[in-house]
Amino acid sequence: MCLALFIKVSFMPFNYSKKYLMLASILTPCVLAALASSAQAEELVLPNVAVNAEKLADINLTAVNSNDSASLLADEPGVTLYRAGGVSSLPAIHGLADDRVRVKLDGMDLIASCPNHMNPPLSYIDPTNIDNIEVYAGITPVSLGGDSLGGTIIVNSTRPEFAAAGAGNLVTGQIGSYYRSNNDAYGGNVSASFATETFSANYTGTSSKADNYKAGKNFKTTTSTLNGSHTLPLDEVGSTAYETSNQTLGLAFKRDNHVLEAKFGYQNMPEQLYPNQRMDLLDNEQKRINLRYLGEYDWGALEARAYHEAVDHFMDFGPDKKFLYTTGNTTQGMPMNSQGKTSGATIKADLNLTAKDLLRTGAEYQHYALQDWWSAVALSSTMGPNDFININNGKRERAAVFAEWEKHLAADFTGLAGVRYEQVKTSAGMVHGYNLSTAPTSNSGSDSLNQTRDAAAFNNADRYKTDNNWDVTVLGRYTANANADLELGFARKVRSPNLYERYTWSTASMMALMNNMVGDGNGYLGDVNLKPEKAHTVSATLDWHAANRDWAFKATPYFTYVNDYIDAVQWDATSNAASTTQTNNAFTTMRYVNQSARLYGLDISAYMPLAQSSVGQFAVKGLLNYTHGENRSTGDNLYNIMPLNGKITLTHSYQAWDNALEVVLVKDKDRTSDARNEIQTDGYSLLNLRSSYNWKQARLDFAVENLFDKSYALPLGGAYVGQGATMMASTMPIGWGTAVPGMGRSVNVGLTLKY
Numbered sequence: 001m002c003l004a005l006f007i008k009v010s011f012m013p014f015n016y017s018k019k020y021l022m023l024a025s026i027l028t029p030c031v032l033a034a035l036a037s038s039a040q041a042e043e044l045v046l047p048n049v050a051v052n053a054e055k056l057a058d059i060n061l062t063a064v065n066s067n068d069s070a071s072l073l074a075d076e077p078g079v080t081l082y083r084a085g086g087v088s089s090l091p092a093i094h095g096l097a098d099d100r101v102r103v104k105l106d107g108m109d110l111i112a113s114c115p116n117h118m119n120p121p122l123s124y125i126d127p128t129n130i131d132n133i134e135v136y137a138g139i140t141p142v143s144l145g146g147d148s149l150g151g152t153i154i155v156n157s158t159r160p161e162f163a164a165a166g167a168g169n170l171v172t173g174q175i176g177s178y179y180r181s182n183n184d185a186y187g188g189n190v191s192a193s194f195a196t197e198t199f200s201a202n203y204t205g206t207s208s209k210a211d212n213y214k215a216g217k218n219f220k221t222t223t224s225t226l227n228g229s230h231t232l233p234l235d236e237v238g239s240t241a242y243e244t245s246n247q248t249l250g251l252a253f254k255r256d257n258h259v260l261e262a263k264f265g266y267q268n269m270p271e272q273l274y275p276n277q278r279m280d281l282l283d284n285e286q287k288r289i290n291l292r293y294l295g296e297y298d299w300g301a302l303e304a305r306a307y308h309e310a311v312d313h314f315m316d317f318g319p320d321k322k323f324l325y326t327t328g329n330t331t332q333g334m335p336m337n338s339q340g341k342t343s344g345a346t347i348k349a350d351l352n353l354t355a356k357d358l359l360r361t362g363a364e365y366q367h368y369a370l371q372d373w374w375s376a377v378a379l380s381s382t383m384g385p386n387d388f389i390n391i392n393n394g395k396r397e398r399a400a401v402f403a404e405w406e407k408h409l410a411a412d413f414t415g416l417a418g419v420r421y422e423q424v425k426t427s428a429g430m431v432h433g434y435n436l437s438t439a440p441t442s443n444s445g446s447d448s449l450n451q452t453r454d455a456a457a458f459n460n461a462d463r464y465k466t467d468n469n470w471d472v473t474v475l476g477r478y479t480a481n482a483n484a485d486l487e488l489g490f491a492r493k494v495r496s497p498n499l500y501e502r503y504t505w506s507t508a509s510m511m512a513l514m515n516n517m518v519g520d521g522n523g524y525l526g527d528v529n530l531k532p533e534k535a536h537t538v539s540a541t542l543d544w545h546a547a548n549r550d551w552a553f554k555a556t557p558y559f560t561y562v563n564d565y566i567d568a569v570q571w572d573a574t575s576n577a578a579s580t581t582q583t584n585n586a587f588t589t590m591r592y593v594n595q596s597a598r599l600y601g602l603d604i605s606a607y608m609p610l611a612q613s614s615v616g617q618f619a620v621k622g623l624l625n626y627t628h629g630e631n632r633s634t635g636d637n638l639y640n641i642m643p644l645n646g647k648i649t650l651t652h653s654y655q656a657w658d659n660a661l662e663v664v665l666v667k668d669k670d671r672t673s674d675a676r677n678e679i680q681t682d683g684y685s686l687l688n689l690r691s692s693y694n695w696k697q698a699r700l701d702f703a704v705e706n707l708f709d710k711s712y713a714l715p716l717g718g719a720y721v722g723q724g725a726t727m728m729a730s731t732m733p734i735g736w737g738t739a740v741p742g743m744g745r746s747v748n749v750g751l752t753l754k755y
C-alpha cells in the first residue's frame with residue numbers, strides 16, 4: 001500500500017516542494033510501519049466537563065466539500081456562518097458572531113489580527129485535522145468561556161495516542177486527497193503517528209488550493225469591465241480563490257496518569273481572496289506553540305496550558321481588484337500589514353468534592369499585542385508620503401479567575417452555578433496619517449482627509465482602559481422520565497471591545513472602508529470610550545427522545561438582552577459627528593457606538609428512523625433555526641441575522657455505504673439593518689447529495705453540492721465588492737446592492753487511506 005500511495009502522490013498536481021514534503025511524510029511512517037508491529041490505541045481523555053455540550057456526532061473527517069473548518073458547524077442547531085473568504089467563515093451562535101463567540105482551538109483563545117478579521121481561530125486548522133468539536137449554543141458554563149457573549153465552540157485537533165501496555169509500538173497514518181469541480185479545488189492531507197506506551201509523536205500536513213467559484217445557472221455578477229482590469233466571466237464570483245497549507249507536530253509523554261504535550265503549528269497562506277472586502281489576503285503566516293499538562297488525581301483533574309502565537313498578515317489588491325488611480329499601466333495597490341503576538345496561560349482544576357459535588361476552578365491570562373500599518377504608496381497623492389498608522393502598539397491583556405459548582409441534587413436533577421471575574425486592559429499608542437511622519441497632538445498645518453485633526457484628537461484622548469467584567473451562569477437539568485430532559489439556564493456574559501473597535505481613528509472614507517469586520521462594504525471607525533457589552537440570556541432546552549435515543553426531538557428557545565451592544569451609526573467626517581441625514585442605498589462610513597439590543601429565537605432539531613429493510617436503513621434528520629435581532633436604541637434590525645432556515649436530510653446506510661440527500665431551505669432576508677444599508681436577499685432551496693464508501697483502510701467520498709445549479713445570494717455573505725475598483729465607497733463596476741452569490745453546482749470526490 002505504501003508503494004501505491006507513493007505513486008499516487010507523485011502524480012498529484014502540487015508544486016515540487018509540497019510534493020516532496022508529502023512524499024517524505026508518507027515514506028517515514030511507512031518505514032516505521034515496516035519495523036513495528038501494529039498495536040491497540042489508548043487515549044487519555046479529559047473527564048467529561050460538559051453539562052449541555054452538543055457534541056458533533058459525526059465529524060466528516062474529509063475535506064471533500066470544504067476546506068473551511070467552520071463549515072463543519074453548518075449542521076449544528078443555532079449555528080450560522082458569516083461567509084467570507086474560502087477558509088475563514090465566522091460562526092454565529094443565536095445571532096451573535098465573530099468575537100462575540102468564544103472559539104477555543106486546542107484550548108487557545110486566538111485573536112484575528114486583521115482589520116477585516118480574515119484570520120479567525122478556525123482558519124488555522126484544516127477540517128481533516130479536527131478530532132472533535134463541542135458547541136455550547138445555549139448557556140455556556142463560565143469555565144468554558146469568558147470575554148464573549150454567545151456560545152462557545154471548542155475545537156480540538158488530533159489527540160495523542162499511546163500504545164497499550166505490552167502491545168508493542170503503535171504506528172498509524174492517513175493520507176487523503178480531493179477534487180471539487182466548481183472551483184477546481186484540490187489538495188491533500190497526510191498524518192503519521194508513532195507511539196510507545198509512554199511517548200507519542202504525530203505530524204499532520206494539509207494543503208489546499210482553489211480558483212474563484214462560479215455562481216449558479218444564469219447568474220451575472222457584472223456586465224461591464226473596468227478599463228484595464230482583466231475580464232471575469234459573467235458567472236464567476238470574483239475574489240473567491242484561496243491557497244493555504246497547515247502543518248502541525250505534536251509530541252506527548254505519558255507517565256501513569258500524567259500527560260505532557262507540546263504542539264507546534266505553522267500556517268502559510270499565500271492567498272485568500274475576499275468577495276466582500278475591499279482588500280485581499282495576500283500572505284498570512286502563523287507560528288504557534290502550545291504546551292499542556294494534564295493529570296488525573298484521586299481528587300480530580302488538573303490541567304495547565306501555556307501558548308504563544310505570532311501572526312504576520314499582509315493585504316493588498318488581489319488579481320480581480322484594482323487600484324482606482326492608475327498611472328499609465330502601473331497599478332500600485334494599497335499594501336496593508338498586521339502583526340499580532342498572543343501569549344497565554346491557563347490553569348484549571350476539577351475537584352471531586354463528594355460523589356455528588358464537582359468544583360471547577362481556574363485562572364487564565366492572555367497578553368495580545370497588535371501592530372497595524374499601511375505602507376506609503378509612492379505614486380499616490382493621498383496614500384503618502386508616510387505610512388498610515390492604523391493601530392500603533394495595540395495591547396489587550398486579559399486576566400480571569402472562575403469557580404463553578406456542579407451538584408447532583410437528586411437522581412433526576414443536576415444544578416450548576418458559576419461566577420467568573422475578568423479584567424481586560426487595552427491600550428494603543430499615538431498615531432499619524434499618510435500625511436505626517438510623526439504623531440500630531442494639535443490640529444495645525446496642512447491637513448489631508450482630516451487625518452491630522454483625527455490623529456490629534458485620538459492622541460490627546462485617554463487610551464488606557466480597564467474593564468472589570470463579571471460573568472454568571474446558573475443552569476439546571478431535570479430528567480422528567482426516560483423520554484424527556486429539560487434544561488433551563490440564565491447567563492450574564494460580558495465582552496470588552498476589540499482593538500479595532502476601540503482604536504481605529506480615521507474618519508476618512510477610504511481609511512474607514514479598510515476597517516471592516518463584517519463584510520457589508522461600509523467603512524468603520526472606532527471609539528476609545530466604548531464600554532464592554534453585557535448580555536443577559538435565558539434559554540431552555542427540551543430534549544424529548546426514545547429511551548434508547550433511536551429518535552430524538554430537541555427544541556431550544558432563547559432570549560438575550562444586550563446592554564451596551566456595539567452597533568454602529570452613520571458618521572459625518574466633515575462635522576466629525578453622527579450624520580443628521582441618513583445615506584440610503586450606498587456604502588457609507590459608520591462609527592461604533594454602544595446601544596442596546598435584543599435577540600430571541602428558537603432552534604429545533606430532530607432525528608427519526610424511517611425503515612430498516614434488506615436494502616439498508618433509512619432515516620430522516622431535520623433542523624430549523626429562527627433568530628430575531630433588533631437594536632432597541634434605534635428600532636433598527638441587527639446586521640446579518642440569518643432568515644428562517646431549515647434542513648431536511650434523508651439518510652441511507654447499507655453495509656459499508658452511507659448516502660444522504662439534503663434539502664436546504666432559506667427564507668427571504670427582508671429584516672435588514674437600515675443604518676448599514678444591508679442588502680436584502682431572496683429565499684432559496686438547494687439540493688445536495690452525499691455518498692461515502694468505507695473499506696477497512698480506505699474511504700471514498702462523493703458529493704454533488706447544489707445539484708440543480710441554483711443561482712442564489714448568500715444571506716450572510718455581505719456585499720459583493722469582489723472585482724473592479726474597490727477602494728472608494730462608490731465601487732466600479734459593481735456598485736452598491738449586489739449580495740455575494742453562492743456557489744453553483746460542484747461535483748466533489750475525495751479518497752482517504754489509513755493504516
Ligand SMILES: [Cu+2]
Pocket residue numbers: 114115116117118119280281313314315
Ligand atoms: Cu486582512
